[in-house]
Amino acid sequence: MTRRSRHPALKSADNGRLTADVVIVGAGSAGCVLAEKLSRESGRDVVLLERGPGRWPGPEDRDLRRLPIGDRAPYAVRHATDLDGLTAARGCAVGGSSVVNGGYFLRWHQDDFADWPEGWGLEAIDAAYSELDGSDGTMGVSPVSDDELGDAGTAFERYWSSREVTRPLGVRWPVIGVNRVLGNRSGMLRRTAAEAYLEPALRRPNLRVVADCEVRRLEVSDGRRVTGVATDRFAVSAGEVILAAGTLGTARLLLGSDLEVLGGAGFLEAGEHRGLVVSYRRTDPAEPGMVLPTVLHTVDGLEIRCYRDDFAVYIEGVPPSGTMVEVTAMRRSPVKLVADRGRVRLEFGEPSPEATASMRAGADRVVEMLRSPDFAGIVVPGSVSVAAVPGFSQHAWGTMPMGVWTDALGAVYGTEGLRIVDGSILPTGGHSGPHATIMMMAVHIASRI
Numbered sequence: 001m002t003r004r005s006r007h008p009a010l011k012s013a014d015n016g017r018l019t020a021d022v023v024i025v026g027a028g029s030a031g032c033v034l035a036e037k038l039s040r041e042s043g044r045d046v047v048l049l050e051r052g053p054g055r056w057p058g059p060e061d062r063d064l065r066r067l068p069i070g071d072r073a074p075y076a077v078r079h080a081t082d083l084d085g086l087t088a089a090r091g092c093a094v095g096g097s098s099v100v101n102g103g104y105f106l107r108w109h110q111d112d113f114a115d116w117p118e119g120w121g122l123e124a125i126d127a128a129y130s131e132l133d134g135s136d137g138t139m140g141v142s143p144v145s146d147d148e149l150g151d152a153g154t155a156f157e158r159y160w161s162s163r164e165v166t167r168p169l170g171v172r173w174p175v176i177g178v179n180r181v182l183g184n185r186s187g188m189l190r191r192t193a194a195e196a197y198l199e200p201a202l203r204r205p206n207l208r209v210v211a212d213c214e215v216r217r218l219e220v221s222d223g224r225r226v227t228g229v230a231t232d233r234f235a236v237s238a239g240e241v242i243l244a245a246g247t248l249g250t251a252r253l254l255l256g257s258d259l260e261v262l263g264g265a266g267f268l269e270a271g272e273h274r275g276l277v278v279s280y281r282r283t284d285p286a287e288p289g290m291v292l293p294t295v296l297h298t299v300d301g302l303e304i305r306c307y308r309d310d311f312a313v314y315i316e317g318v319p320p321s322g323t324m325v326e327v328t329a330m331r332r333s334p335v336k337l338v339a340d341r342g343r344v345r346l347e348f349g350e351p352s353p354e355a356t357a358s359m360r361a362g363a364d365r366v367v368e369m370l371r372s373p374d375f376a377g378i379v380v381p382g383s384v385s386v387a388a389v390p391g392f393s394q395h396a397w398g399t400m401p402m403g404v405w406t407d408a409l410g411a412v413y414g415t416e417g418l419r420i421v422d423g424s425i426l427p428t429g430g431h432s433g434p435h436a437t438i439m440m441m442a443v444h445i446a447s448r449i
């Protein structure tokens, strides 16, 4: 028999075979949106499968003053990388990575959508974002307040606002300039995709949510027709399979499948955001608060992130290394996703010379900022240092971009019965982090299929 979920509303499944109209793999940021919207039609039988535990993350897990991705974190998994000492974490929970992420929920810039396929006009994009981040939006989005900025955030905004444009707090579209972070939250708790979308739909008889259930492979006939999925416990036959397992989880399933269209590929290429850390020692401990309260977006495609504190404060098991300002190249840096037992391994190689030069130039500007009078009294003199090697942002996206591998609604070209709706299908990068945009994409697609 199956392990029973501890959440009363998550249904268990009998061993054997289930049938459904649609099976969604992964109850993450996108998967929760899809499950809610697709099960609104009472005649459509929807099964949602999640490898993470059936219990819902409690307040201690959703505290925005922590990043719960340490070694013993209950709702995260780690993927190996070729960067010394660095792993890629992902949420493994009902709610996916929205359970463990930084809670920064910024839209991309309007011009980031210029090359998206037909059907993705700005009006439709704005409507889908507004469902999430509007004043009564589903994700409870609100800006970090002046009181919550902390001394470093206040100094950061003071320094840049005399040099760059500042986005007014009530405006949702970001600008080239200072962007106070918008958080998906209630108070200091993350508001997850599961609370916003899944919870209200759980009692629908045509939606079955099965947690503690890892999908092992796609069931494929003739190399092109996807008929269902096999899990560690049972199989599901479905008219349509929707992969929403996140860029890394979906890549793992695609690489292990017999899909002709992939031609036996040994790896998939994704985009990442490489970042160079400038760190410093603080004169006094920082006030606890949101990990990332404010950022600067530059014309040359950098996001300069003013973290509140040392990551050692947020992530269990991380050794102290100083308070961070990260200079992140938001243009796509390639990373290969290679099958690695049950997960994928991320192989970065060197960032491009252009990305390296632009991060180095940004780091010089940050060093100048940290030595300015605005930071006097916050930074211990002589403590500023720039990392030798860039890290990355836990954002891998775009293995199966819309318009190239999939159509504008995520249906995979050259296959039947297979759609992808998660970070994998982002066709371009953006100026901001991906969370709001992946959920926006799911809202838009789920309303049209």
Ligand SMILES: Cc1cc2nc3c(=O)[nH]c(=O)nc-3n(C[C@H](O)[C@H](O)[C@H](O)COP(=O)(O)OP(=O)(O)OC[C@H]3O[C@@H](n4cnc5c(N)ncnc54)[C@H](O)[C@@H]3O)c2cc1C
Binding pocket: 025, 026, 027, 028, 029, 030, 031, 049, 050, 051, 052, 067, 069, 089, 090, 091, 092, 093, 094, 095, 096, 097, 098, 100, 101, 102, 103, 104, 105, 106, 213, 214, 215, 216, 244, 245, 246, 247, 249, 250, 253, 394, 395, 422, 423, 424, 432, 433, 434, 435, 436, 438
């Ligand atoms: C630590 C961290 C911090 C971040 N901070 C931010 C931030 O502050 N702002 C921002 O914009 N972005 C941030 N991100 C990125 C953002 O959270 C993700 O890009 C986004 O949540 C991805 O959504 P998704 O639906 O594609 O995948 P996910 O939300 O990761 O969902 C995938 C789900 O599928 C499940 N799954 C995977 N494989 C299987 C399988 N085989 N069978 C069954 N289930 C499976 C997983 O357990 C997971 O629940 C962060 C990411 C991390 C990891």
